[in-house]
Amino acid sequence: MNAGNIFADVPAQLPDELFEDLLKTAAVRVERIVSRGQCSPEGFWYDQDRSEWVMVLKGRARLLFDGQDSPIELRMGDYINIPSHVRHRVEWTDPEADTVWLAVHY
Numbered sequence: 001m002n003a004g005n006i007f008a009d010v011p012a013q014l015p016d017e018l019f020e021d022l023l024k025t026a027a028v029r030v031e032r033i034v035s036r037g038q039c040s041p042e043g044f045w046y047d048q049d050r051s052e053w054v055m056v057l058k059g060r061a062r063l064l065f066d067g068q069d070s071p072i073e074l075r076m077g078d079y080i081n082i083p084s085h086v087r088h089r090v091e092w093t094d095p096e097a098d099t100v101w102l103a104v105h106y
Contacts, residue, residue: 059099
């Protein structure tokens with residue numbers, strides 16, 4: 001058994017995004033991501049082999065998808081399903097507060 005709290009144990013200093021696997025099997029990976037102002041490096045695009053369903057549990061973020069002119073804003077409770085090989089990047093996360101994401105890679 002594995003139990004925990006998605007909002008617990010966030011470091012006071014967060015120079016880089018925090019990625020933590022909560023569950024990992026051959027078929028699925030559930031991950032907690034914590035951002036505090038971090039975004040994708042200039043020119044970097046995620047191009048993942050697996051689809052990803054992601055939800056913002058706390059905070060705010062903006063995702064930009066390749067070919068779109070403006071990013072999609074995600075706020076607390078918002079989620080999006082990103083099919084595999086859909087290029088995207090994190091354009092912005094709130095620098096004043098933690099953005100806590102729940103990501104399911106499948």
